[in-house]
Amino acid sequence: DAGVTQSPTHLIKTRGQHVTLRCSPISGHKSVSWYQQVLGQGPQFIFQYYEKEERGRGNFPDRFSARQFPNYSSELNVNALLLGDSALYLCASSFATDTQYFGPGTRLTVL
Amino acid sequence: GIQVEQSPPDLILQEGANSTLRCNFSDSVNNLQWFHQNPWGQLINLFYIPSGTKQNGRLSATTVATERYSLLYISSSQTTDSGVYFCAVETTGNQFYFGTGTSLTVIP
Numbered sequence: 001d002a003g004v005t006q007s008p009t010h011l012i013k014t015r016g017q018h019v020t021l022r023c024s025p026i027s028g029h030k031s032v033s034w035y036q037q038v039l040g041q042g043p044q045f046i047f048q049y050y051e052k053e054e055r056g057r058g059n060f061p062d063r064f065s066a067r068q069f070p071n072y073s074s075e076l077n078v079n080a081l082l083l084g085d086s087a088l089y090l091c092a093s094s095f096a097t098d099t100q101y102f103g104p105g106t107r108l109t110v111l
Numbered sequence: 112g113i114q115v116e117q118s119p120p121d122l123i124l125q126e127g128a129n130s131t132l133r134c135n136f137s138d139s140v141n142n143l144q145w146f147h148q149n150p151w152g153q154l155i156n157l158f159y160i161p162s163g164t165k166q167n168g169r170l171s172a173t174t175v176a177t178e179r180y181s182l183l184y185i186s187s188s189q190t191t192d193s194g195v196y197f198c199a200v201e202t203t204g205n206q207f208y209f210g211t212g213t214s215l216t217v218i219p
Contacts, residue, residue, distance in 0.1 A: 056204070104152070
């Protein structure tokens, strides 16, 4: 079975632009969570969606938004990119609210 | 928010040695997981352990929720165990917090 997949793998944007990151959960999993990991730090929680509803939200500005589709895949959108948004963005899936399995991440660089 | 502290922050071991990593959290949690992040950034799930003890090969974990800590034991360490180990908790308010991490280096 395929694990969690994320696209794209790498992305370079300039300040002020918008970015969309995508995540496909493990088949049968209904929950997707998004995290931001800045170099040298642990992942920071951004959002969790379960059955297409937002279940939890971390302490991130409104420039960050997400949604979950009927097939349980998810998108993370970031508007008005700042240099500080450069990070590894990680997606995790779980069946419900239990064990989380992480994808390989999308490395975003903002110039 | 909840504080999740891990110790030690850095650990260097000779291959074959045993180690204990600790995760302390400052408030009640719904669940707790241990992860290993390899040098390529991939987070690998080790244990989902909100309470009790679990074992998987050379690894085992114990969570004492009432005392707000969890321990990860690594026995007979191998060079492939190198990387950063994180504990992560989910609060009663559906927030997820990762710990400060333990960076492990196993030398041959």
